[in-house]
Amino acid sequence: MQYRDYYQTLGVSRTATADEVKKAYRKLARKYHPDVSKEPNAEERFKEVQEAYEVLKDPEKRAAYDQLGANWKQGEQFRPPPDWGSGFEFRGGPGRGPGAAPGGGAFRFEGEPREFSDFFSSLFGGAGSPFADPGRRAGRDHHARIEVELEEAFSGASRMLELKRPKVTAGGQVQLETHTIRVSIPAGVSDGQLIRLAGQGEPAMGGGPAGDLYLEVHVRPNARYQLDGRDVTLTLPVTPWEAALGASVTVATLGGPVELRVPAGSQSGSRLRLRGRGFPGQPAGDQYVVLKVVLPPAATPEARALYERMQRELPFDPRAGLT
Amino acid sequence: MTHAIDVLEACLLGEGDWIAAGTLCRLSELNLEMLIELAELGVVAPRGYRPEEWQLPATSLPRLRTVGRLIHDLGVNVSGAALVLELLETQRRLERRVHALEQHLGGL
Numbered sequence: 001m002q003y004r005d006y007y008q009t010l011g012v013s014r015t016a017t018a019d020e021v022k023k024a025y026r027k028l029a030r031k032y033h034p035d036v037s038k039e040p041n042a043e044e045r046f047k048e049v050q051e052a053y054e055v056l057k058d059p060e061k062r063a064a065y066d067q068l069g070a071n072w073k074q075g076e077q078f079r080p081p082p083d084w085g086s087g088f089e090f091r092g093g094p095g096r097g098p099g100a101a102p103g104g105g106a107f108r109f110e111g112e113p114r115e116f117s118d119f120f121s122s123l124f125g126g127a128g129s130p131f132a133d134p135g136r137r138a139g140r141d142h143h144a145r146i147e148v149e150l151e152e153a154f155s156g157a158s159r160m161l162e163l164k165r166p167k168v169t170a171g172g173q174v175q176l177e178t179h180t181i182r183v184s185i186p187a188g189v190s191d192g193q194l195i196r197l198a199g200q201g202e203p204a205m206g207g208g209p210a211g212d213l214y215l216e217v218h219v220r221p222n223a224r225y226q227l228d229g230r231d232v233t234l235t236l237p238v239t240p241w242e243a244a245l246g247a248s249v250t251v252a253t254l255g256g257p258v259e260l261r262v263p264a265g266s267q268s269g270s271r272l273r274l275r276g277r278g279f280p281g282q283p284a285g286d287q288y289v290v291l292k293v294v295l296p297p298a299a300t301p302e303a304r305a306l307y308e309r310m311q312r313e314l315p316f317d318p319r320a321g322l323t
Numbered sequence: 324m325t326h327a328i329d330v331l332e333a334c335l336l337g338e339g340d341w342i343a344a345g346t347l348c349r350l351s352e353l354n355l356e357m358l359i360e361l362a363e364l365g366v367v368a369p370r371g372y373r374p375e376e377w378q379l380p381a382t383s384l385p386r387l388r389t390v391g392r393l394i395h396d397l398g399v400n401v402s403g404a405a406l407v408l409e410l411l412e413t414q415r416r417l418e419r420r421v422h423a424l425e426q427h428l429g430g431l
């Protein structure tokens with residue numbers, strides 16, 4: 001594993017006071033917090049900042065970390081010393097916060113305790129560590145985020161989730177056991193909607209029901225459709241004659257192509273509704289089609305002649321009201 | 324150690340589903356006093372008489388989790404977090420509109 005320089009992460013000196021550490025954390029948290037930041041890699045940077053603060057804000061953890069010495073460099077290969085943790089009074093484990101996705105992929109698991117880097121876990125977390133949380137509440141509900149494509153949200157999908165659960169071995173040690181579940185995501189799930197998996201949260205220690213796992217669904221932005229609640233909007237290019245004269249055109253919907261009647265006299269920006277063609281539900285959403293009139297280029301002598309004829313024969317001034 | 328694969332059917336929670344205040348507090352890392360303040364500020368609309376017995380729409384959870392993160396990670400107070408939440412939601416709505424307009428205007 002690689003050494004992490006927590007002082008460098010927070011941009012403070014090794015002699016920084018608790019107040020200076022806190023100020024540095026607050027400043028960086030504001031900059032990289034995933035809820036408010038537009039910085040690239042904000043989530044990753046925020047986790048690094050949180051991990052550094054988790055250690056440096058705690059006098060015990062900081063003292064233990066400082067014992068590793070000041071000669072380590074960020075990213076250097078590292079193994080904890082054999083006598084690691086001796087001489088400290090230990091209390092508490094990793095605190096609250098977002099964790100990494102176990103197994104990666106398209107979802108992000110947010111459980112407790114938070115999952116920091118291997119470096120952090122080898123020093124302060126994980127079973128067998130002197131800093132590990134000695135007692136945990138039983139049967140707690142857990143929460144995770146899951147990302148799906150818009151088409152998957154419309155028609156349903158399935159996802160493999162890897163959940164890490166503590167298990168007491170015959171020798172009395174607590175080990176993390178990876179449990180894989182396949183979740184069927186129902187068709188018509190909308191952005192921000194919750195899915196409950198009964199009994200898939202934290203297992204109860206010493207009897208009692210296990211907690212539930214709540215999955216919060218996030219629908220990824222789609223290049224073709226914009227999703228707003230259960231309604232979807234699609235921009236449809238049409239020719240000037242289709243808009244002016246009216247036409248029947250084929251338009252894509254999430255449920256498959258349909259014929260749409262473009263009324264004569266439509267303009268660019270005209271909004272048409274396909275009732276019930278949005279996301280399923282009670283009631284189902286609608287699909288809105290926004291027309292975009294696209295002009296053919298005057299690239300050939302014939303096309304140019306047609307535009308010139310329109311210029312001569314169509315008395316039309318779109319700027320009449322502006323002068 | 325890897326365990327066997329379970330296949331689970333998910334239960335979709337919609338606008339008509341309600342979750343106990345205690346469960347929402349645990350999932351959002353908020354305490355009941357914070358939840359009461361958020362209800363007073365109009366961030367959530369609980370049903371029930373005593374706060375301990377409140378139930379809230381399942382759709383409240385994403386908003387409450389954002390509030391919880393803002394409070395714990397950035398050190399803002401409850402009313403500050405409620406204000407940030409409102410501004411973030413307005414920003415996202417406007418970004419969606421800008422995106423839709425850009426898509427419409429693209430190529431014109």
